[in-house]
Amino acid sequence: MTKFQLIPHQIDEVLEETNEIPEGVEMIGAPNQWEEDTYGSDTVIAVIDTGCDVNHPDLRDSIIGGRNFSGGNPRNILDQNGHGTHVAGTIAASLNGHGVAGVAPKAKLLILKVMDDKGTTTYQNLVKAVRYATRWRGPNKEKVGVISMSLGGQKDYASLHRSIKNAVKEDILVVCAAGNSGDGNARTPERLYPGYYDEVVQVGAVDFDAKMAEFTNTNDEIDLVAPGVGIRSTYLGGKYATLSGTSMATPHVTGAAALLIDQHRQEGIELSENDLFEALTENTKDLGYSREVEGNGMIYFKDIFE
Template structure:
């Protein structure tokens, strides 16, 4: 019996021919406030999805190549065109370029490797996903982003994920949209439920857990996943909702974090060390850990804490000086 994986169910709220904005989700995770330090240059993110509209004006300079593992276009390996829209939307959230028009991604100077593993219907065989992961490993990418999932735990898929991580690749996955707004029940989708991946749940712009987001003990963190504006088919833009939209916020954030961390430590950090750097940049929102994991990705939290610490030290010094005067 063949098993299939699909894009996480998502809702297309609106399509637009033109926009000009920094998306609210990109703002919420504080990405613009660290662009003076890095915009992700030199980091490659593999987007395993429905392909991409590589001619989109916000994406064409970011895409460094691609490969098709699906049955679209007769299975031609070099045609990774997106007929669905999901993959193009995800790619834009990660790395839409800064061009004073359209939208801008979390890491606007990161490179995108488009690996098409889901066809025009948003469906794919597990073998396509596994082949896509292995291709990403061969291409020595830094990050794999997967906004897809299925109900079946396939051992070969798990092995491919572990192989990627053994090759020091960060694997980011959407948690899934089968949630019932009840953290006492668990909903699992694979590969997002594997302990080794970075599993991302969704929140809205009021920082509340999305009703559809899966809950279980493997959730690592959350990101904006409702009303997300990004690139879409035929050079247009669309507003979508789903954990599929949350995961690419984290993939883009990791591109920025990897640059910052490698510069600070003056060496390349391991996958586990980079994961620790990611989790250090989260803030709890008061939801159940089964819904939000460690909390919301918030890229400036360390800077904020440093300022608070500096102020506390200054206050202590001033109080001590006053006691001697």
């Protein structure tokens, strides 16, 4: 049976405690949005990954629901790997005065566990999770606004592509990691699916100096880049960890999308998927690379005084 897997990533450090706004969250200007009372409130993000530490003090108030597609009890969404918990924290860790804060600290997380402890899954399970996210309705008729996936495979599967197209038709933005097999040569395209699909927002990684990460994939479908080197976020057992990879860049863009949904909703505007993508590309900084490296640029919310 064909496997999809987590995009390989690097664990740099694990901490018992911390108290900070992570540097990546600061770098993209998310706190500038918070100053405008925009926190991603009530936007539902489906995180299709390894599950989540649902008892983590920075995440437990953000989780609206979940389902397990990796086998066993469908209600068991506990993370035994760490990757999904880290991604979830970058998106929506609570702004609670300790630990870390996510880009959209008042967004809601729908945790869809598709991967086993080793970070592998079948494309059939991945399709089921995307379909579930598309059809899901919350206790107050909420629906998913964004799907976040930091995983990939070498092959293009028609059923996976169809499920993503259907999600987009339902005005769900799909955000995917580009992959970490880059060789630093922008003329050598590296392609993983679902990231390479035209319908998704494919995210590459830069470091805190806004330089291209040496591992980030480059291809003609890159849409945005975000911080992906040395990213501090939530981890297993109520801890915190510093990880590197395009998997860590992706949730910065996912959280940014939640902020934009919230901002426009406050103005009485419900964004279509296409409108949301355009809003993301309007909130970017040109880093001076080719489109195959940075797409439309690095996600960035300006300070009102800039």
